[in-house]
Amino acid sequence: MKDYIATIVKNEQIAENIHAVTFALDEDVKVRCGQFGDIAVGGTHLLRRPIAICKAEGREITFCYQIKGEGTQKLKTMGAGTRLNVLMPLGNGFYVEKNEKKVALVGGGVGVFPLVSVLREYGASKEVSAYIGYRNKNAVCGVEEFEKATKFVGVTDDGSYGERMNAVQAFAKDLEAGNRPDVVLACGPTPMLRALKALVEKEGLNCYVSLEERMGCGIGACLVCVCDLTNGKKARVCKDGPVFKADEVTL
């Protein structure tokens, strides 16, 4: 973990309301899939923005972000050459065991971006099926990456791209058809993760979910970003997560 001074090389729209920013660093950074960076947008914004690392190639790091509030609005306007501080890599990330051959990725909303990093890390060594849900066809992105998976099922809430269903329904459908993974890795809105958790519990599947929470320090010191564990304790999303075993967190 280090606070890198990162220079924007590219910052462009990739789908409706979604932008991808690529930074150049002055040294290599080793990143595990599912880890995130805390981006300082500067000015009157005292908190950094936690964004999943989508791609890490040597000295180049790409984040994909949805425009939500003032910080991402500001980030969107920054052109090539702009230098920002990015604290990374943060969090634990996703990890697939040696004996887990078949991996299912279930993602929706901004949760699709950390899953791109999983596919990049495990796509060659594992049999990966990706079930990705978008709001509508204008929100579709990352397809060129997901198409590299053994299987890619892209769906939308309104049926304007792929079938009309959500990512969990797409996964459930394939499960019913007999495509049973050794491990499920998921990221997306809480209602989606809740539905997935119920499904994997019923099916007895091993599942990991990546959570989102508002953060202060991003490194585990301030206890701002906690989630509830099923054992009654609290865990820090930034340091103990953002990836948790689905049966260990309360959603």
Next chain:
Amino acid sequence: MANLSVSICGVQLKNPVIAASGTFGFGREFNGLYDIGTIGGVSTKGLTLEPRLGNPVPRIAESRGVILNAVGLQNPGVEHFIENDLDWLKATGTCVIANVAGKTLDDYKGICERLDGRVDMIELNISCPNVKSGGMAFGIKPETVEEVTRVAKSGAKNTPLIVKLSPNVESIVSNAKAAERGGADCISLINTLTGMAIDIERRKPIIANNTGGVSGAGVKPIAVRMVYEASQAVKIPVIGMGGITCAEDAIEFLMAGATAVQVGTANFTDPYAMPKIIKGLNDWCDKHGVANVTELTGTLQLNQK
């Protein structure tokens, strides 16, 4: 190289820059970024006798120039701290300040007794609701400030006691004096100002607790004014904080009357904020021919009106 060391109530600090309670945990995480033995001190996350789970999330929000938080004193309890973190933190070489809180006078006395002689200083967070007086914070009225200070000091017989003042009060001067009367060895200020931030789409406060404590750059002028007023009113040393982001900010507090400063929210914006402030202090002193940083304390000269 200027001499940055300061002495507060007989405790020697390498420099006057202390990590503010609640933003720095017990120091372990930041020690992964730099050697925290190089900073003047660490005020720990607020400790209570029993472990606390804190408030529901979201616990934080941002507003231009400031942040709001309502962590609700989540902490593993004082015994866990003594057993697992205290020796480690001492071994870093920084000055260990245990920040403590309670719901009753007995809580304050008990926790001070437990920490007495084990830490370099104890900092009393009196912005907590007093169960006996219907939840009004101990730190609001001078009478309860004095009472809680006296009771805590009876527990912290051998350890300098810092009373941390809340800014959400009628008169900071009255409360500073009350702490001094109660036997405080030092005062620190300011704790957070109570605020609210609203998500207009949901028509609800962003923070689950509805209100939160405001801190960060934007509160600095209020904090500087209060540090000035309080330091004029008492003889005991003053530790200033509220919005310090850079060395120049820290110098304002010193000139206003503080012997040392604490840095909180700036650690979130820039995790290296404190080492940068320490270096900046040294550079400023060198440039201005200040041999000892202690020469700056209370040197403010008001304009003639």
